[in-house]
Amino acid sequence: MNPKRCAACKYLRRKCPKDCIFSPYFPPSDPHKFACIHRIYGAGNVSKMLQQLPVQTRAEAVESLSFEAKCRVDDPVYGCVGIISLLQTQIQKTQTLLAKTQAEIAVAQTKHSQHTNL
Amino acid sequence: MNPKRCAACKYLRRKCPKDCIFSPYFPPSDPHKFACIHRIYGAGNVSKMLQQLPVQTRAEAVESLSFEAKCRVDDPVYGCVGIISLLQTQIQKTQTLLAKTQAEIAVAQTKHSQHTNL
Numbered sequence A, B: 001m002n003p004k005r006c007a008a009c010k011y012l013r014r015k016c017p018k019d020c021i022f023s024p025y026f027p028p029s030d031p032h033k034f035a036c037i038h039r040i041y042g043a044g045n046v047s048k049m050l051q052q053l054p055v056q057t058r059a060e061a062v063e064s065l066s067f068e069a070k071c072r073v074d075d076p077v078y079g080c081v082g083i084i085s086l087l088q089t090q091i092q093k094t095q096t097l098l099a100k101t102q103a104e105i106a107v108a109q110t111k112h113s114q115h116t117n118l
Helices: A007-011 A031-040 A045-049 A055-074 A081-118 B006-011 B031-042 B044-049 B055-075 B081-116
Strands: none
Touching: A007 A031, A031 A045, A031 A055, A045 A055, A045 B081, A055 B081, A081 B055, A081 B081, B006 B031, B031 B055, B044 B055
């Protein structure tokens, strides 16, 4: 066995070929990353998805797939959609606060101009 | 063939068993929903994920998996992580605007109190 197999090939207990589609993105130092991806998508699906992408976009695709897989392992019901919901709530709260603050400014400006016109 | 097969069993060209794990969540009227899920996760992985969840949480899990799968089909590089990035940018912009507005209030209030103290 090649001790420099990538994390994917090590996980899949196979030889790591020279042109391994996983090896640039799954270094042996981070076995958990591939384990998550494999559990959620399956190695075959990830390999297929990567093959359909231009090489220069694959690293970003692996990062986003890996993020989604970790979220799904942590939260099997909502996955990273739970994060989207949280962020949307945060945006709504901030926008409400912003509207309130802008209304306060308008009131303060009206009072100020009434005062200066007296 | 049972004409009332669920969308998953229809897609997989198999009989829809009485206790089909997919049928409550994949009505025959929406074949695209299962097609996306199958393309990204594979039917076996989704079945496994659902089996590991309490029945009352499965509908929500299917919705979030389905959303993530559709996002991944639409954006194969970033998937729904692209939406998270967009929302985070929107939050930062709104928070910056809020801080600016609050600073404007502080300036207006200081001017107002200086004016009334004269």
